[in-house]
Amino acid sequence: MTSSSTPLLGVIADDSTGATDLANTLVRGGMRTVQMIGVPTGAAAAEADAIVVALKSRTNPAGEAIEQSLQALRWLKAQGCRQFFFKYCSTFDSTADGNIGPVAEALLDELGSDFAIACPAFPENGRTLCRGYLFVGDVLLNESGMENHPLTPMRDPNLVRVLQSQSKSKVGLVRYDAVAKGADGVRTAIAALRADGVRLAIADALSDTDLRVLGEANADAVLITGGSGVALGLPENFRKAGLLGAASEAAVLPRVEGPGVVLAGSVSKATNGQVAHWRERHPALRIDPLALARGEPVVQQAIDFALSAGEPVLIYATAAPDEVKAVQQSLGANEAGHLVEKALGEIARTLHAKGVRRFVVAGGETSGAVVQALGVTALRIGAQIDPGVPATVTVADEPVALALKSGNFGGVDFFEKALAQIGGAAR
Numbered sequence: 001m002t003s004s005s006t007p008l009l010g011v012i013a014d015d016s017t018g019a020t021d022l023a024n025t026l027v028r029g030g031m032r033t034v035q036m037i038g039v040p041t042g043a044a045a046a047e048a049d050a051i052v053v054a055l056k057s058r059t060n061p062a063g064e065a066i067e068q069s070l071q072a073l074r075w076l077k078a079q080g081c082r083q084f085f086f087k088y089c090s091t092f093d094s095t096a097d098g099n100i101g102p103v104a105e106a107l108l109d110e111l112g113s114d115f116a117i118a119c120p121a122f123p124e125n126g127r128t129l130c131r132g133y134l135f136v137g138d139v140l141l142n143e144s145g146m147e148n149h150p151l152t153p154m155r156d157p158n159l160v161r162v163l164q165s166q167s168k169s170k171v172g173l174v175r176y177d178a179v180a181k182g183a184d185g186v187r188t189a190i191a192a193l194r195a196d197g198v199r200l201a202i203a204d205a206l207s208d209t210d211l212r213v214l215g216e217a218n219a220d221a222v223l224i225t226g227g228s229g230v231a232l233g234l235p236e237n238f239r240k241a242g243l244l245g246a247a248s249e250a251a252v253l254p255r256v257e258g259p260g261v262v263l264a265g266s267v268s269k270a271t272n273g274q275v276a277h278w279r280e281r282h283p284a285l286r287i288d289p290l291a292l293a294r295g296e297p298v299v300q301q302a303i304d305f306a307l308s309a310g311e312p313v314l315i316y317a318t319a320a321p322d323e324v325k326a327v328q329q330s331l332g333a334n335e336a337g338h339l340v341e342k343a344l345g346e347i348a349r350t351l352h353a354k355g356v357r358r359f360v361v362a363g364g365e366t367s368g369a370v371v372q373a374l375g376v377t378a379l380r381i382g383a384q385i386d387p388g389v390p391a392t393v394t395v396a397d398e399p400v401a402l403a404l405k406s407g408n409f410g411g412v413d414f415f416e417k418a419l420a421q422i423g424g425a426a427r
């Protein structure tokens with residue numbers, strides 16, 4: 001069985017790093033995957049088994065997020081996709097008004113479907129779900145540092161409650177004991193929930209085995225929602241249906257040569273550790289949001305610093321939670337975020353014009369800003385660098401290599417590792 005030329009799975013992701021995370025899972029499962037940046041207007045950039053549309057809708061007002069997600073869905077349907085996936089964060093990042101519930105409901109309406117699971121679990125990165133409570137490592141979500149997130153603070157670890165507060169529909173739970181009974185157990189639990197009028201159900205998962213069970217039980221679901229983990233079982237579903245071959249070449253990327261840079265706009269715990277690690281070993285320059293707000297030539301200084309260093313540098317706005325709070329009190333959280341994103345985007349664009357071809361970017365919103373600034377329209381997804389983060393290369397005449405890292409992903413030496421894996425010369 002060879003892979004079909006019509007895509008099988010269409011994914012709508014609410015941010016760029018979330019999109020590459022999900023694409024990474026699919027590529028590891030042998031599905032050739034292309035990521036489109038924003039809702040495409042023309043055809044898909046390349047033949048693929050799965051197409052991921054990366055939006056930047058996580059923190060938008062719910063109405064805007066719904067509109068963008070529906071446009072993405074309609075485009076994916078027009079490409080021939082037969083199953084759809086709404087990808088959000090493994091820490092269920094959402095604002096008080098949404099956007100997970102409202103977008104999931106709108107997608108169900110558009111697809112004429114009455115049920116979808118909601119499973120953000122990602123055990124390989126420490127996110128597990130039990131009785132609807134989300135753990136990050138050994139602590140509950142609201143004790144994990146996510147309670148301090150600058151844009152989407154998560155203060156309630158009970159996801160049934162969180163999702164219910166965002167949704168018009170009744171929200172339920174596919175509990176771990178149903179998952180432990182295998183795909184039939186999950187199907188039985190889903191049938192009971194449906195009969196009870198539940199339209200969205202958080203699904204427990206403690207391990208990759210649980211995620212594969214959920215994937216198998218959802219082989220015929222038109223919509224699945226969750227983190228990248230619950231996509232683990234999907235390639236096998238397509239294979240069993242005779243729709244997907246044993247594609248071993250799914251992760252091969254063209255080689256990109258040229259100087260590299262690391263840009264960090266994430267303020268998460270993992271990124272703080274990665275920045276500290278890099279600073280002890282390599283050149284780094286901090287961007288101060290207050291200096292940006294005062295109109296100081298911070299962007300130009302960063303560009304000069306990067307171009308004169310003779311080796312890859314790190315430019316970062318990353319700071320500890322108390323510093324971030326102080327900046328937000330002075331500028332407002334959205335304005336601070338916007339200023340930093342715009343600055344890192346401008347730095348990326350100028351460095352690209354000066355010949356930089358390899359970019360490692362930390363943070364979902366930040367990655368969205370950087371890919372927009374670089375005018376990227378599509379990415380090919382390659383091999384995994386660290387769990388949840390693949391190497392990528394733009395689909396373009398002069399390709400650029402990118403590693404887009406979710407805030408809390410990656411080992412402490414991620415920046416060096418990523419620069420090495422996305423190839424190229426030393427500088």
Ligand SMILES: Nc1ncnc2c1ncn2[C@@H]1O[C@H](COP(=O)(O)OP(=O)(O)OP(=O)(O)O)[C@@H](O)[C@H]1O
Pocket residue numbers: 015017018149150151265266267268271289317318319323324327328336337338339340341362363364365366367405406407408
């Ligand atoms: N020093 C700072 N003070 C205030 N806001 C900042 C500062 N540095 C970065 N920011 C903003 O914080 C936000 C961080 O969000 P981003 O999505 O990039 O990272 P993340 O949340 O860690 O990653 P992910 O969404 O992948 O988990 C961005 O809007 C960024 O501009």
Ligand SMILES: O=C(O)[C@@H](O)C(=O)CO
Pocket residue numbers: 015017018019021022088089090091122227228364388406407
């Ligand atoms: O699921 C995750 O944790 C990531 O892919 C992400 O979405 C962070 O922005």
